[in-house]
Amino acid sequence: MRPLTEEETKTMFEKLSNIGENIKLLVDRPDGTYCFRLHQDRVYYMSEKILKLATNFSRDKLISVGTCFGKFTKTKKFRLHITALDFLAPYAKFKVWVKPGAEQSFLYGNHVLKSGLGRITENTMQYQGVVVYSMADVPLGFGVAAKSTQECRRVDPMSIVVFHQADVGEFIRSEDTLT
């Protein structure tokens, strides 16, 4: 387990800020200092107390610490995991609400079509990172807006409005890849 390098930190925060702002708040929380650590190409978010204890464990035996946010690919790109959803959702700037019918479809990993779009925050830019919610305000995953809000109004029902990035269905679908 090692701290992130500068580059890694930058990459990651860029990704995160795409979704939400005030990422600084993640680090300086009222109940203690939290930090990111890299372990086997995955980024983990944990409090400092846990950090201390985690040093007891040998590298190959340690599987997970705190919450995994995402991982760095071989080409050093950062891929956000669904496991970060709980932390990011409160900070989301732009949200998309999905109709109940399209909920299941999104949870299966499909993109959101216009027909399934319930609500969308105003002024959403194209290719803006968004958090996808169900109509009951339950966060379902992350995405990238394919069209800006204005365009969404005009476009035909079968076109994609949100690109799927991560959804909670992955917990079942791809349990293995979480670690």
Place this chain on the structure above:
Amino acid sequence: MCKRSDHHCCRALWNHGPSIYSLPSGEGHADAGAAGGQVVRHWIFNHLQQLLRTVSGSDAQFVQQLNFGLRVGVMGRKLDPTNKVKRGPGKKARKQQGADVELANFIDTEEDAGPKRLSSRARKRAAKRVENLKKPENVAEKQPKKGYSDDNSKWLKPTKRKRKMDEPESEDDSEEMWEDEEEEEEEQVLLPKKGGKKQEKKSADLELKNLEEEEEDDDDEMVDDYGAEDDGSGQEEEDSDGDDLLPIERAAKKEKKLKESMGLSSDDDNEEDEEEDDDGDEKHESDSDMDEEETIQTNVDDFDTFRLPSAEESEKEGALSLDLKTVHQRIKDNIDVLCNFSAKREEGKARVDYLSLLKKDLCTYYSYNEFLIEKLMDLFPLSELVDFLEANEIQRPVTIRTNTLKTRRRDLAQALINRGVNLDPLGKWSKVGLVIYDSSVPIGATPEYLAGHYMLQGASSFLPVMALSPQEGELVLDMSSAPGGKTSYMAQLMRNTGVIVANDANAERLKSVVGNLHRLGVTNSVVSNYDGRQFPKVMGGFDRVLLDAPCSGTGVIAKDPAVKTSKDEPDILRSAHLQKELLLSAIDSVNATSSTGGYLVYCTCSIMVEENEWVVDYALKKRNIKLVPTGLDFGKEGFTSFKKFRFHPSLQLTRRFYPHSHNMDGFFVAKFKKFSNVIPSASVGKEDETTEASEAAEVTDSPKDKPSKSKAANHTAPAKTDALKQNTKTNGAAAKKPANIKIKGQQGSQTGPKKAKIAKMDGETVKGAQAKNPAKKTPVQTTVSKTVKKDGSRFEKKQTKKGKSPLKMKNRMGKNKFKKMKHKFQKNK
């Protein structure tokens, strides 16, 4: 001549006729009386002599009496005809009367011919006597006073009370006897068996012994038992039943018998069964009678015909494919017999035979291997055994646990109901559990599930976490955490504070742990992949530890039927061995001096005693722990003795749960409190591998003589040690002991078998020092890693005297006593 007929003298003489010397007339008598006794006597004498000459030889008696009379006359008693003889019971009647009276008594015999002259009362008595004799003959024709007036009177005789007076009974009996005879003669067809017997009896003994026999029989009749109290008659099954059955059951039985008899007056037999004596009647029992008795209890019938198959028959059975229904029925009957063995057993068959057949049948019917069935038969009484086996065939209800980190139970329930799920709260013992009855959507894939609002978890898995009840901010270890249900429950109880270490030896299953923890939003977790037995080396000093040990899985047969056939004795023992090791490691990971904790929960999903109580008992002996109440108010208590095992009595604080009684998976929960971090060594002279191996933990041992003197003085500051050293020296016994200078975090380099008595902080000394510990521990202690030193120092500082372990009470010596001894030795010196 005296003509009065009631004068004895006169009469007698008178009877003999005129040929006899005629007696003087009445005037003569009077004259005699008047003249005085002398003259009379003389006169009588003369007369009598004359009489004697005239009387013939046949009247010898008469003569005798006369002689007597003469003699009397000679003696001088007055023979006064006017004298009234006193009669009756009074005193005067008892006096010897005059001759005439006495004579009359003897001469009376001749006068019997005619009817006696009776007094009024005598006449009455005579009349009564005559009446009594006549009565039975009269009454015989009448209807009996007792008995039923309806059609059943012919065969149905009421039983009588024994206690009534015999006299009236005997009258009645004799009534009945007469009545019976008459009726039986009429109804011979209807009374083939016992009636016949009775007839035989009666006819044989009619003349003399009738009444006696009847009384015997009727004594039996008099027993008010409604036919249930059998006379044996070869019906052993019914004997104890009679005692056990309620009246209504007996009546029902009677009715059954009625129905089953074909044209036989079975009730008559019934009645007569009761009435008959045991002796000698059994031979008369016809086969139909036997059959009747048997059909009442069809299982007995089966068994009698079933005959606990011999070797050949069981081979035959093996060849045939036995119908499962017959096997099932046989199982039920077998258990029925075994439960009431003395009553229902077959003659000559031992209990073992029944049991072995039952075992075989259970194996066939429920598809278990013999080993497991045997174990289950040891665990459960027969009545419960079938319940348990049946419960293992069906699934337990699906239960979920609300994730209180993200939602509340009622919100979740609402959301699920909206999706079309039928659910209910789990029970009053859980605030987060919900039981799912049915659902139109897959419960494991709802958006709520994916969002981490709940977790699919068996109800029994709630229990160890509830027992452990981790507090906020604690350091908790879950040694065998996959798939993470208990870990996440602990996290939600701790509100994501503190740290939870989730460990599992299986890397594959750890993925599910990670997934679940992330899904449920647990942020304070560390997931590791160690073998639990090595864990103390890695990290220790936890406040609480949960060990859900890998086991044989005999409690979750419903989930995994493969357990039925795959488990064997070595499997169980292997599991037990592993569990023991894990438990010791878990114990060593707990920090006894934790301010909020020091608790350990050991649980398994098995019901075997070898994996549960035995392991717990082993740990109690090996470590400074004690059992504490689990806090679970339901569940069966653990065994304190089982077959050849004898466990510590505190084992009753552990809890067992069964599928058939609690409707959750078979489970076992035990909660320990660790009261000392010291690892006790093995008993004197024995090298204990496990203690050595596991000693590499954070525990810093004191070279104590008595194991687990909890607050060792050797952990005190050096200054104190010196003071204590002095104390020990003053103690004569301890004089030869080398100084026990304890360096912090390390064992004193004590060599030599005799260790000084280590004076405790409070100045007490322990007698009878045994110092194996240091010798053994020195090699181990040197390997104590420096990382542990930190913990050790922590312990040293924090150790306070909490109280002696109960085992060590015996070696205490009170303060005063110590002082006295000290003085004594000082004086000696």
